[in-house]
Amino acid sequence: MLSTRLANLIDGRLQAPVDDHWLDVYEPATGAVFAQCPDSTAADIHAAVKAAQKAAPTWAATPVETRASLLHKLADLIEARLDAFAELESRDSGKPVALAKRLDIPRAVSNLRFFAAAIIGWESESHAMEGGAINYTLRHPLGVVGCISPWNLPLYLFTWKIAPALASGNAVVAKPSEITPCTAALLGELSIEAGFPAGVLNIVQGRGPTTGQAIIEHPAIKAISFTGSTRTGASIAATAAPRFKKVSLEMGGKNPAIVFADADLSEENLDTIVRSGFANQGEICLCGSRLLVQHSIYDSFRERYLAKVQALRVGDPQQASTDLGALVSREHFDKVMHCIEQARKEGGRVLCGGGELKLDGRCSEGWFIAPTVIEGLSNDTPTNQQEIFGPVVTLIPFEDEAEAIAIANGTGYGLAASLWTQDLSRAHRLGAQLEFGIVWINCWLLRDLRTPFGGSKQSGVGREGGVEALRFFTEPRNICIRY
Ligand SMILES: NC(=O)C1=CN([C@@H]2O[C@H](COP(=O)(O)OP(=O)(O)OC[C@H]3O[C@@H](n4cnc5c(N)ncnc54)[C@H](O)[C@@H]3O)[C@@H](O)[C@H]2O)C=CC1
Numbered sequence: 001m002l003s004t005r006l007a008n009l010i011d012g013r014l015q016a017p018v019d020d021h022w023l024d025v026y027e028p029a030t031g032a033v034f035a036q037c038p039d040s041t042a043a044d045i046h047a048a049v050k051a052a053q054k055a056a057p058t059w060a061a062t063p064v065e066t067r068a069s070l071l072h073k074l075a076d077l078i079e080a081r082l083d084a085f086a087e088l089e090s091r092d093s094g095k096p097v098a099l100a101k102r103l104d105i106p107r108a109v110s111n112l113r114f115f116a117a118a119i120i121g122w123e124s125e126s127h128a129m130e131g132g133a134i135n136y137t138l139r140h141p142l143g144v145v146g147c148i149s150p151w152n153l154p155l156y157l158f159t160w161k162i163a164p165a166l167a168s169g170n171a172v173v174a175k176p177s178e179i180t181p182c183t184a185a186l187l188g189e190l191s192i193e194a195g196f197p198a199g200v201l202n203i204v205q206g207r208g209p210t211t212g213q214a215i216i217e218h219p220a221i222k223a224i225s226f227t228g229s230t231r232t233g234a235s236i237a238a239t240a241a242p243r244f245k246k247v248s249l250e251m252g253g254k255n256p257a258i259v260f261a262d263a264d265l266s267e268e269n270l271d272t273i274v275r276s277g278f279a280n281q282g283e284i285c286l287c288g289s290r291l292l293v294q295h296s297i298y299d300s301f302r303e304r305y306l307a308k309v310q311a312l313r314v315g316d317p318q319q320a321s322t323d324l325g326a327l328v329s330r331e332h333f334d335k336v337m338h339c340i341e342q343a344r345k346e347g348g349r350v351l352c353g354g355g356e357l358k359l360d361g362r363c364s365e366g367w368f369i370a371p372t373v374i375e376g377l378s379n380d381t382p383t384n385q386q387e388i389f390g391p392v393v394t395l396i397p398f399e400d401e402a403e404a405i406a407i408a409n410g411t412g413y414g415l416a417a418s419l420w421t422q423d424l425s426r427a428h429r430l431g432a433q434l435e436f437g438i439v440w441i442n443c444w445l446l447r448d449l450r451t452p453f454g455g456s457k458q459s460g461v462g463r464e465g466g467v468e469a470l471r472f473f474t475e476p477r478n479i480c481i482r483y
């Protein structure tokens with residue numbers, strides 16, 4: 001079982017960091033330290049890369065059925081401990097246990113199972129030439145790859161990266177966020193039980209600028225899959241480019257949710273629109289933080305929407321009735337509070353929420369913010385341009401399709417949009433005009449793991465999901481035979 005001091009997983013063994021330095025891990029709901037995680041350095045990364053280099057050739061030559069069955073075995077072990085994982089994820093991140101149980105941990109299991117199945121079904125490409133030649137394309141694993149994941153969906157995004165990397169035959173050096181290291185550490189322990197060969201999966205805990213940077217800089221690491229802030233993504237791109245490493249960067253968003261007057265605003269759909277702004281305390285890069293509403297229904301929509309937002313229960317993440325838990329860290333809490341203040345200074349009218357929520361008892365020192373809705377700000381204000389990544393949604397009215405598209409696309413980000421309309425032609429027309437990697441129509445966060453996932457502009461480079469991820473983690477070699 002997990003001790004209060006987490007370990008690195010290097011070369012198949014749980015290890016303390018070489019320098020014996022540790023970071024405090026906080027429970028956001030109480031503000032108290034409950035564990036310590038390795039503050040690893042380049043020395044730990046070097047050891048992990050050495051182990052991965054040793055393991056990589058054999059792993060690459062291992063039949064896909066064996067790789068897939070190990071991923072399934074790991075999925076089984078996590079699934080069997082669903083409650084323990086969900087409780088740990090909640091304690092570490094502040095999200096409700098119920099959400100972790102319903103979303104994060106089942107999705108982590110699905111990620112492992114999905115790529116186990118995908119690798120079995122993956123086919124080589126072949127192109128016959130009329131002039132009497134045939135091409136076929138081999139896809140070799142890259143060798144050793146790096147996976148760096150954030151704190152908002154800790155195990156969900158950690159597995160989203162390591163699963164395709166491992167399935168396609170790479171040895172992995174992975175670093176979860178130092179803010180939420182616990183469930184990845186537990187997965188590491190279970191990977192030994194599952195029977196992964198030593199060195200195939202290495203998990204090194206630590207801070208971004210030290211441990212993470214050592215992964216990016218290491219010459220033997222051929223590709224980096226990263227999810228996190230645009231600022232860190234830019235720094236990773238700058239370090240990786242002169243080293244000619246492949247990068248897949250999944251970064252921030254300032255996503256529009258666009259509601260037309262003809263939308264079916266059933267209770268269920270309205271609940272989804274609310275969820276799209278506030279799920280996981282708004283700490284999902286896909287959250288629709290700009291809610292664009294057609295002018296003719298603006299007032300009536302606002303009334304119904306606010307009633308639902310005000311009914312969201314913010315509370316102890318351990319309670320089954322809680323809809324929103326605590327923000328992930330003191331630093332992030334301060335950032336979101338500052339954003340709300342900034343919105344006020346810009347002239348925004350706070351319609352609900354707007355500040356810290358003080359809870360009683362166990363959670364009296366936790367980092368809670370009331371779900372906040374703001375109106376009266378034009379799209380070019382900093383509030384409507386910067387990623388807040390918290391329980392804050394702005395309402396923006398629009399007149400017609402042209403204005404909706406101009407506002408929606410008027411952002412430096414290009415991750416996800418959602419569109420609510422019953423007009424099928426409009427749905428197709430606008431779907432094609434929205435400059436986002438993902439467009440949901442009459443839904444949100446409806447995920448098919450086969451689809452390309454990622455964004456454009458400051459939201460990302462490359463795509464994850466399905467064969468896109470398998471392509472990213474492999475190097476194509478085309479063989480042309482003349483006959
Ligand atoms: N997917 C997304 O869109 C996410 C966006 N964010 C945004 O980023 C803001 C800051 O959150 P942070 O935790 O600071 O995100 P971050 O981008 O700094 O951290 C994400 C991961 O990158 C690592 N990292 C940081 N610096 C690195 C470096 N130089 N080299 C390699 N790895 C590095 C971190 O240790 C963590 O594992 C949030 O307020 C939010 O706006 C945060 C998490 C996820």
Ligand SMILES: O=C(O)/C=C/C=C(\O)C(=O)O
Nearest residue numbers: 152227250284285286447
């Ligand atoms: O793959 C998904 O379903 C969700 C991914 C979410 C993120 O990448 C994020 O919030 O950072």
